[in-house]
Amino acid sequence: MDPAWRQRGRGRGQGRGQITANPSTARPPGAVGSEVRGTVSSQSRFEEIRKSDRAAAQRLATEPYSSSSEDEDEDEDDVSEDGGKRGKILQSALSPYSSHTGDTDVRLLEKTRHYLHEVCQSGGVTCLICIASVRRTQPVWSCVACYCIFHITCIQKWAKDSIFLVSSVTDEDFGKKDHPWPCPKCRYEYSPHQTPTRYYCYCGKEAEPAPDPWLLPHSCGQVCEREFKPSCGHRCLLLCHPGPCPPCPKMVSVSCLCGKSSRVPRRCSAKAWSCAQTCRRTLPCQIHTCANTCHAGDCAPCPRVSLQMCACGRQRTERPCASPEWHCDQVCGHPLSCGNHTCERVCHTGVCGECPRAGNRSCSCGKTKSVLPCTVDVPTCGDTCGKKLDCGLHTCSMRCHRGACETCRQEVEKTCRCGRYSKLMPCHKEYLCESKCNKTRACSRHQCKRKCCPGNCPPCDMGCGRMLGCRNHKCPSVCHQGSCYPCPEMVEVRCDCSLTMISVPCGREKSTKPPRCKELCRKLPSCHHSSQEQHRCHFGPCPPCKQPCQRPLAGCVHLCPAPCHDQVLVKATDRALLAGPWEQPSTPAFVRMALPCPSCMVPIPTPVPCHTRGPFSCGRSCGRNLACGNHTCILECHHVTAVPNSDKTKAGQECEQCEEGCSKPRPAGCTHPCALACHLGNCPPCRLMVRQRCHCKISSLYIECVKFTSADEQGKQLLSSCQNQCPKQLGCGHRCKLLCHPGECDQSCSQRVKVKCPCKRIKKEFPCSRVRSENDLVVCDETCRELQKKHAEACAAEERAALEGEMRKQQAELEAFEKRQKGRRKKNRKVTEMETEEGVWHRYKLHLLLAICGILLAVAAFCLLQLTNQETDRQNTGQ
Numbered sequence: 001m002d003p004a005w006r007q008r009g010r011g012r013g014q015g016r017g018q019i020t021a022n023p024s025t026a027r028p029p030g031a032v033g034s035e036v037r038g039t040v041s042s043q044s045r046f047e048e049i050r051k052s053d054r055a056a057a058q059r060l061a062t063e064p065y066s067s068s069s070e071d072e073d074e075d076e077d078d079v080s081e082d083g084g085k086r087g088k089i090l091q092s093a094l095s096p097y098s099s100h101t102g103d104t105d106v107r108l109l110e111k112t113r114h115y116l117h118e119v120c121q122s123g124g125v126t127c128l129i130c131i132a133s134v135r136r137t138q139p140v141w142s143c144v145a146c147y148c149i150f151h152i153t154c155i156q157k158w159a160k161d162s163i164f165l166v167s168s169v170t171d172e173d174f175g176k177k178d179h180p181w182p183c184p185k186c187r188y189e190y191s192p193h194q195t196p197t198r199y200y201c202y203c204g205k206e207a208e209p210a211p212d213p214w215l216l217p218h219s220c221g222q223v224c225e226r227e228f229k230p231s232c233g234h235r236c237l238l239l240c241h242p243g244p245c246p247p248c249p250k251m252v253s254v255s256c257l258c259g260k261s262s263r264v265p266r267r268c269s270a271k272a273w274s275c276a277q278t279c280r281r282t283l284p285c286q287i288h289t290c291a292n293t294c295h296a297g298d299c300a301p302c303p304r305v306s307l308q309m310c311a312c313g314r315q316r317t318e319r320p321c322a323s324p325e326w327h328c329d330q331v332c333g334h335p336l337s338c339g340n341h342t343c344e345r346v347c348h349t350g351v352c353g354e355c356p357r358a359g360n361r362s363c364s365c366g367k368t369k370s371v372l373p374c375t376v377d378v379p380t381c382g383d384t385c386g387k388k389l390d391c392g393l394h395t396c397s398m399r400c401h402r403g404a405c406e407t408c409r410q411e412v413e414k415t416c417r418c419g420r421y422s423k424l425m426p427c428h429k430e431y432l433c434e435s436k437c438n439k440t441r442a443c444s445r446h447q448c449k450r451k452c453c454p455g456n457c458p459p460c461d462m463g464c465g466r467m468l469g470c471r472n473h474k475c476p477s478v479c480h481q482g483s484c485y486p487c488p489e490m491v492e493v494r495c496d497c498s499l500t501m502i503s504v505p506c507g508r509e510k511s512t513k514p515p516r517c518k519e520l521c522r523k524l525p526s527c528h529h530s531s532q533e534q535h536r537c538h539f540g541p542c543p544p545c546k547q548p549c550q551r552p553l554a555g556c557v558h559l560c561p562a563p564c565h566d567q568v569l570v571k572a573t574d575r576a577l578l579a580g581p582w583e584q585p586s587t588p589a590f591v592r593m594a595l596p597c598p599s600c601m602v603p604i605p606t607p608v609p610c611h612t613r614g615p616f617s618c619g620r621s622c623g624r625n626l627a628c629g630n631h632t633c634i635l636e637c638h639h640v641t642a643v644p645n646s647d648k649t650k651a652g653q654e655c656e657q658c659e660e661g662c663s664k665p666r667p668a669g670c671t672h673p674c675a676l677a678c679h680l681g682n683c684p685p686c687r688l689m690v691r692q693r694c695h696c697k698i699s700s701l702y703i704e705c706v707k708f709t710s711a712d713e714q715g716k717q718l719l720s721s722c723q724n725q726c727p728k729q730l731g732c733g734h735r736c737k738l739l740c741h742p743g744e745c746d747q748s749c750s751q752r753v754k755v756k757c758p759c760k761r762i763k764k765e766f767p768c769s770r771v772r773s774e775n776d777l778v779v780c781d782e783t784c785r786e787l788q789k790k791h792a793e794a795c796a797a798e799e800r801a802a803l804e805g806e807m808r809k810q811q812a813e814l815e816a817f818e819k820r821q822k823g824r825r826k827k828n829r830k831v832t833e834m835e836t837e838e839g840v841w842h843r844y845k846l847h848l849l850l851a852i853c854g855i856l857l858a859v860a861a862f863c864l865l866q867l868t869n870q871e872t873d874r875q876n877t878g879q
Contacts, residue, residue, distance in 0.1 A: 112241070112243050112244055112245070112246045114243070116216075116241060116242065116243065125149050126504075126505050126508060127149070127150050127151045127154055128148065128150065128184050128185055128486035128505070129150055129151070129154040129155065129157075129158055129184055129469070129486070130151065130154050130469075131469050131470060131486075131505065131507040131508055132151075132511075133511075134149055134150075134151065134217075135217075136211050136217030136218065137211050138151055139151070139152040139153070139199030139208075140152055140199065140218050141155045141196045141199075142202065142242060143183045143185065143186060143188060144188070145183060145186050145188035146183060146185050146186035146188065147242065147243045147244060148183070148184075148185040148186070149218075149242065150184070152196055152199055155184075155195075155196060156195060156196065156197075158181070158184060158483065159181040159190070159192075159195045160195075161482070161483060162179075162181040162182065162482050162483065163179050163181050163192055165444070165481050165482045165483075166179040166481065166482065167179050178191060178192050178193075179192070180192070181195070184483070184485070184486055185486065201218060201219055201220035201240050202218060202219055202220075202224070202240045202241055202242050203220065203222070203224045203225065203226055203240040203241075205220055205222055205225075205240070206220035206222070215239075216239075216240070216241060216242070218242070219239065219240040219241065219242075220240045221239060221240060222239065222240055223236075223237060223238070223239060223240075224236040224237070224238050224239065224240055224241060224245065226245055228245055228247075228248045228268075228269070229244070229245070232248050232250075232268050232269075234248050234250045234268060237249065247267070247269030247270070248267070248268035248269040249267060249268070249269070250267070250268040251265045251266065251267065251268070252265070252266060252267075252268050252271055253265055253266075254266055254271045254272075254273070256273055256274055256275035256277075256294050257272060257273070257274050257275075257294045257295055257296045258274075258275065258277070258279055258281075258294040258295070260275060260277060260294070261275040261277070261294075272296060274293060274294040274295065275294045276293050276294060277293065277294055278290075278291060278292070278293060279291070279292050279293065279294060279295060279299060281299055283299055283301070283302040283321075283322075284301070284302070284322070285302045285321045285322060285324065287302075287306070287321065288302050288304055288321065301320070301322030301323075302320070302321040302322045303320070303321075303322075304320075304321045305318050305319065305320060305321065306318065306319070306321045308324055308326065310326055310327055310328040310347055311325065311326070311327050311328075311347050311348055311349045312327075312328065312330070312332060312347040312348065312349075314328060314330060314347070315328045315330075327346065327347040327348070328346075328347045329346065329347070330346070330347055331343070331344060331345070331346055332344070332345050332346065332347065332348060332352060334352050336352060336353075336354065336355045337354055337355060337358075338354075338355040338357075338358055338374050340355070340374055340375050341355050341357070341374065355374050357374035357375075358374050359371070361378045362378070363378050363379070363380055363381045363400055364378075364380055364385070364400050364401055364402050364403075365380075365381065365383060365384075365385045365386060365387065365400040365401075367381055367383055367386075367400070368381040368383075380399070380400040380401060380402070381400045382399055382400060383399065383400055384396075384397065384398070384399060384400075385397070385398050385399065385400055385401060385405060387405055389405055389407075389408040389427075390407070390408065390428070391408040391427045391428060393408075393412075393427065394408050394410055394427060407428050408426070408427040408428050409426050409427070409428070410426070410427045411424050411425065411426065411427075412424070412425070412426075412427045414427075414429075414430075414431040415431070416431050416432055416433040416452050417430075417431075417432055417433075417452045417453070417454045418433065418435065418437070418452045418453055418454055418455070419454075420433060420435055421433045421435075432451060432452040433451070433452045434451060434452070435451070435452065436448075436449050436450065436451055436453075437449060437450050437451075437453030437457060439453070439455070439457055441457050441458075441459065441460040441479075442457070442459055442460060442481060443459075443460040443462075443479040443480055443481055444481055445460070445479060446460050446462055446479060459478070460478065460479040460480075461478060461479075462478070462479045463475075463476070463477075463478065463479060464476070464477050464478065464479045464480060464484060465479075466484055468484055468485075468486070468487040468506075468507075469484075469486060469487065469507060470486075470487040470489070470505070470506040470507030471507060472487070472489075472506055472507065473487055473489060473506065486505070487505065487506040487507060488506075489505075489506040490503045490504065490505060490506065491503070491504055491505070491506045491507075491508075491509045493509050493512050493514055493515065494514065494515075495514050495515055495516070495517035495519075495537050495539075496514075496517070496521075496537050496538060496539050497517060497519055497521075497522055497537045499517060499519050499537070500515045500516070500517040500518070500519065500537070501515065502515045514539065516536075517536060517537035517538075518536065518537075519536070519537050520534050520535070520536065520537070521534075521535050521536060521537050521538060521542060522537070523542055525542075525545065526541070526542065526545075526566070526567050527545045527564050527566035527567060528551070528564075528566055529545060529547055529564065532545055532547075533545065533546060533547060544564070544567060544568075545563075545564035545566070545567070546563050546564065547563070547564050548560070548561055548562070548563065548564070549561070549562050549563065549564050549565060549597060551597055553597055553599075553600045554597075555600075556600045556602075558600050558602050560597040560598070562597065562598055565594065565595040565597070566594045567592045567593075567594070568592065568593065568594070568595050569590045569591070569592060570590065570591060570592075570593050570595075571589065571590055572589060572590065572591050603619075615639065617636060617637040617638060618637045619636060619637060620636070620637050621633070621634050621635065621636065621637070622634070622635050622636070622637060622638060622640075622651075622655060624640070624649060624650060624651040624652070624655055625649055625650055625651060626651045626655065626656070626657070626658045627651065627657075627658065628658040628660075628677075628678040628679055628680060629680045630658070630660075630663070630678050630680075631658050631660060631678065632651075633651050633655040633656055634656070635655065635656055638654055638655075639654060640652035640653075640654050640655065641653055641654065658677070658678045659677070659678075660677070660678045661673065661674070661677060661678065662674035662676055662677065662678055662679060662683060663678070664682075664683055666683075666686075667686070667706075667709050667710070668709060669708070669709035670686050670705050670706075670709050672686050672688050672705060685706035686704075686705040686706050686709070687704055687705070687706065688704070688705050689702040689703065689704060689705070690702070690703050690704070690705050690708055692708070692719075692720055693720075694720055694721060694722035694740050695717075695720055695721055695722075695726075695740045695741055695742045696722065696724070696726055696727055696728070696740045698722070698724075698727065699722040699724070699740075701719070701720065701722060703719050703720075707719065717741075717742055720742070721739060721740040721741065722740045723739055723740060724739065724740055725737070725738075725739060725740075726738050726739065726740055726741060726745060728745050730745060730747055730749050731747055732747075732749050732751075732768050732769075732772060734749050734751045734768060737749075737750060737751070747769075748769045749767070749768035749769050749772075750767050750768070750769065751767070751768045752765045752766070752767060752768075753765065753766065753767075753768050753771055755771060755777050755778050756778060757778045757779060757780045757784060758779075758780055759780050759784045759787070759788060761780070761783075761784050761787070762778055762780070762781070762784065763778075764777070764778050
């Protein structure tokens with residue numbers, strides 16, 4: 001499916017086709033005159049265009065020369081974002097979004113405009129990981145939070161390194177946990193399975209989008225259709241684009257915030273609007289109404305002040321109407337129900353409650369309860385207090401007492417915080433040893449060095465100090481693990497006069513081309529003129545001065561009309577000869593020097609005697625044919641030494657020598673210039689080698705240009721063949737047997753393959769193409785059939801034998817079952833069992849006896865051998 005911009009662009013062409021093909025708009029008979037007038041008007045337009053082209057060429061030839069950069073040939077309208085063609089295109093594309101939008105929407109629109117401009121500008125997008133420009137043919141990935149664009153290979157390596165560094169420090173079982181990885185710019189976290197593996201367009205519809213010069217880089221050209229944020233139910237209508245989607249441009253009919261006004265059409269992104277009328281809704285105080293203009297949400301608290309009474313009713317004061325309940329700072333003081341005490345609560349609402357000293361009361365330790373009048377204090381019980389002390393391990397050993405318990409002073413053996421040492425000390429004190437922790441902190445670079453560290457080392461508080469990717473600054477963050485943030489600094493790249501500048505990320509100033517400056521060059525002229533020709537600011541030396549010299553000539557009153565020749569590149573003649581290619585020249589090949597003014601060529605009237613007057617110059621060009629036969633002498637009319645019996649149209653010794661290159665047309669297909677200077681006759685054949693890919697696209701061949709251009713079509717195919725076997729694979733799976741050839745391979749494979757008969761006994765070889773086209777090439781003969789018959793008979797016999805064995809087995813099982821079913825006495829069954837056991841012993845007793853006898857014989861032989869060896873050793877010892 002074609003992109004949306006191509007589908008919409010077909011209307012113009014279709015409309016033209018319909019107008020041409022419509023019979024109702026056919027040409028009337030009197031349309032010949034209109035065709036003549038159309039031809040005349042076309043001719044006049046052609047003449048106007050040709051005149052304008054001549055004027056432009058003349059203007060370019062006469063205007064000052066500028067050499068600021070190679071990009072000066074481009075249209076200057078594309079330089080600025082606001083006033084150039086690119087800026088106008090972006091402005092026209094986003095102009096429908098710029099009306100009826102709020103401040104937030106305007107900022108979002110400017111962000112979208114910024115990303116679009118960066119992508120459209122060559123080299124405008126920078127990968128913050130490798131600090132290199134993102135080209136339109138390189139696969140990229142963009143963050144969903146900050147929309148920053150990175151090379152997909154760079155972000156994959158970033159994610160892999162981040163996960164590895166975190167897991168290597170925090171995991172005891174390395175690599176078994178899924179740690180997130182952050183975006184290099186905004187630190188938005190992604191899970192490991194969100195690591196990009198494929199290259200998608202901005203909207204995510206197309207994978208591996210092909211680069212199209214008529215589309216934005218990395219765009220699929222289809223409608224974006226992403227949901228707006230915050231979601232409003234509509235989708236983005238721009239073509240696939242980078243950065244955030246612009247505000248929703250849909251028109252909806254909505255009422256004002258307070259709902260009093262009628263519905264009006266508004267942009268969906270700015271549908272909340274105020275009618276500027278007073279709200280007049282009743283406030284929570286139920287006295288006043290809201291005096292604010294039309295607004296969203298609940299009304300603000302009532303801002304008015306009224307006279308209000310406190311909760312106990314003793315004081316009245318002016319307070320905000322929004323908070324009617326308040327408490328004064330006086331104690332209530334009302335008599336309680338006991339009649340002996342008063343309420344000690346601060347200003348409150350409701351009844352005061354009962355006396356807190358009435359009813360059952362406990363002693364200080366809580367072990368004894370007693371009923372006493374509220375005017376009598378509860379005495380202590382005299383028992384041990386037993387309350388838990390602050391240490392949480394021991395209890396208070398004092399007798400029942402009033403007030404707080406004392407500090408625990410029992411001696412206990414305490415272990416330090418790191419668990420290395422222990423010591424007897426009071427329970428309420430903390431024991432810290434003096435040993436320092438040698439573990440590495442989370443940064444994986446520095447040790448903890450904290451005294452008596454329990455193992456949970458604090459984060460590293462030292463500075464990172466590592467060199468950033470820009471190679472200009474060091475990381476200012478606290479020491480951390482993983483890669484450092486990209487350098488946040490922006491560097492200014494200025495032109496030569498420092499009036500024009502652009503800001504680029506730090507680290508790219510060396511690879512960024514300086515901006516084109518529109519100011520005039522302010523360098524002093526290097527010649528004798530007081531001012532140089534006007535040209536733009538540039539780097540390097542100024543272009544050669546083309547103003548007339550205007551110096552007085554020696555010996556006359558005229559001024560030098562030649563172009564300025566104070567700084568002329570002249571080939572150096574005093575260069576020392578090099579001993580070999582290993583030596584480097586010490587002086588430049590060309591030097592700038594001032595040339596003397598030429599002789600005055602202004603003709604002046606001079607009285608000459610009649611007898612001395614001879615031939616003179618008419619001032620026109622010579623026009624004699626040069627030795628090359630292609631050009632004529634362009635010198636002013638001059639004296640030529642006459643040669644007897646020679647053609648007067650040929651150039652003489654005084655005429656100039658032709659120094660032009662050969663301009664004769666080259667043979668068809670040859671793109672190389674003639675190696676000779678301007679000459680007579682035909683050009684020599686081109687002997688340069690042409691690099692040509694063979695038909696199989698594997699080898700590179702070098703062919704003489706004259707052989708390739710002079711060969712016919714069959715000869716060119718033969719020259720373009722590497723004469724190796726074609727590497728292509730046929731449909732049958734075999735390799736093509738032909739030598740390197742153009743076009744598709746011949747599918748008639750001649751490879752010999754073996755074919756067997758159905759019983760696999762007979763084998764024959766046939767060409768692969770015949771095997772694929774024909775069936776039943778090899779059939780079974782009489783011998784095969786006899787063998788198959790014998791095999792079938794044998795299989796049938798085996799089946800019958802197996803069937804008979806199965807029948808016998810079933811019959812035996814049936815007889816055994818019938819025998820078990822008969823009613824027999826227990827005695828007979830015991831006798832049968834005894835007989836059965838004796839039968840088993842009699843069956844295997846021979847084998848068991850033989851095994852036992854063999855073991856006994858082996859043991860006896862081993863003992864006899866040991867005794868014999870001992871006797872031999874004794875005899876040897878006695879001797």
